[in-house]
Amino acid sequence: MGKTILSKELIDQGVAVYSAGFSDEPWGYIPSSDVLFGEETLVVSARGNIGIPKLPRVHPFVCTQTTIAISLHDAKLRKYVFYFLKSLDYSPFTSQTTIPMIRVSDVNEIAVPLFDEVRRERVVAELEKQFSRLDEAVANLQRVKANLKRYKASVLKAAVEGRLVETEASLAHREGRTFENGEQLLQRILKERRETWKGKGRYKEPVAQTDDFTIAVPDGWTSATVDQLGSVQLGKMLDKQKHTAGAPYQYLRNINVRWGAFDVSDVFEMNFEPDELERFSVRAGDVLVCEGGEPARAAVWRSKQMDMKYQKALHRVRFDGAYLPDLLVIALEHLAKSGALDELYGGSTIKHFTLETFIKLVLPVPPAAEQARIVAEVDRHLSIIREVEAEVDANLQRAQALRQATLAKAFVV
Structure with a gap:
């Protein structure tokens, strides 16, 4: 050693x-x-x-x-x-x-296996020739993966900047009609949330954006904080010693949330009391956002069958229908992977996307019809990317298998 x-x-x-x-x-x-x-x-x-x-x-x-x-x-x-x-x-x-x-x-x-010197030299020479070709092929595949990553980043960036599809403002101008722009949509969301609120006490207005948190948006769009667009709730604190009352339910952890998808192959259970069931519920259309680990990693929960809860390592964002949840995931992935969120994370060594910071995050608000076109177009591009990535990964696995088979064959006595 x-x-x-x-x-x-x-x-x-x-x-x-x-x-x-x-x-x-x-x-x-x-x-x-x-x-x-x-x-x-x-x-x-x-x-x-x-x-x-x-x-x-x-x-x-x-x-x-x-x-x-x-x-x-x-x-x-x-x-x-x-x-x-x-x-x-x-x-x-x-x-x-x-x-x-x-x-x-x-x-x-x-x-x-110690072959004679001539055979040993031949083995080394043949392996280096074969591996040189394999290395070149693998390098090409890795370049394809890097290009796919850049392609995805450009798609997400274009989506949140209003360059991926024709804007509703441009379409309405060309067709000679009016439309509900982003600012009108935002005001409708705020009005409906205020009118349908059923909580205790006086209604608390959501946190509005300040001059410290602004983004540029195209014609017909506006911007708003996460708090203005939907309700945000952290999950239940995990404490098995305290949480003995109630009934066991499956719950989502940070590790179950991937970018744009969920991995529920390893879901744990903990007890939830009756008055916690709705507060920590997960419905179809909710967005679960990681508070730590890889902060801001998010996905839209789509299942209507699974009775799922979630723990405190996750934020749950619930929209009322006028802002598409997929748009939040698109925006978060763009902001997180471009490094735009880095200065917002709390903690000196371990990054955290705190509730206080998250609700102040400013998002683009396109008109409703344009949101649907953006989400559909992003999904189309990402489907292509996933297909190509799967083929590249399969070829990389084949290359590794071929490498091992070549090595094994070289030393057969």
């Missing part, structure tokens, strides 16, 4: 340090070491992603306690042994611990 080296010990130059993981570059440098390895030594990850071999590019070097150094008698064997180690299935060597781990004794017991 390597030596214990802490990240705070690393400097910009000196003796190279190699650690576990996929990168072939040094983790960092330390001033000196009493143990040094040269070009005849390989490094294998011993913890976490076990069995990943490396050919250190910088010599001399030292490796950390998360790796095992394999020093060969002949430096010419480095590449041959490197590729053989990549061909192995390390699951039988994994120690029965929480963190996957292999031991020096396990590595010492690995039997390397």
Whole structure:
């Protein structure tokens, strides 16, 4: 095993340090070491992603306690042994611990098929030729994925800026008709919310936008805070010791909310009392927004069958029908992934999208008909992106399978 080296010990130059993981570059440098390895030594990850071999590019070097150094008698064997180690299935060597781990004794017991020198050179040359082609194909696929990411970002940006579909103002002008613009729609929403409110005491006006939070909008649109457009409610605090009364119900956690979708394959239960059932309910059309983890990650709940609740790590936004919930998700994904929300998150190290901040967030308000066209057009683009991404991922998996099959075939005795 390597030596214990802490990240705070690393400097910009000196003796190279190699650690576990996929990168072939040094983790960092330390001033000196009493143990040094040269070009005849390989490094294998011993913890976490076990069995990943490396050919250190910088010599001399030292490796950390998360790796095992394999020093060969002949430096010419480095590449041959490197590729053989990549061909192995390390699951039988994994120690029965929480963190996957292999031991020096396990590595010492690995039997390397030592062909004659000519065959060894031929094996290495053929593998490098095949992998060069595979690497090029994989690089092309990764470029496609990067382009898809940029394409999606441009679609979301165009959607919230009024450039994805023709605006209602432009259509109405061309057709010689009037229309309900964004400001009129907002006033209708505020009026209807005020008139239909059934809470206790006097109606509290929602938080309006201030000069500190403004956005530019196209002709016919306006802007408003989340609080003006819908009602926002944090979920129930999770405390299994206190929450023993009531009946058990499934509830959504942060991890269940993905961008634009829900993963309910791993849903927990906790007790909810009768007076909490409506307060923490999730209806079709509600938007669930992550408060922490990846703040602002959001999706529209569409199920009308599942009786679902939600916990305090999530905001629930409920609209009254005049503002499409999908538009909030589109806006949040654009703002979050473009970095526009970063300065709003609370917490110095762990980001939080607090309720106080979230309700003040300013959103674009297009006319109702235009909202529907925007959501439909975004969905059309994202469907194309998902299709292509699925094909790219399938090809990447095939490339990895081909790589492993090529390695296995190369070392058949």
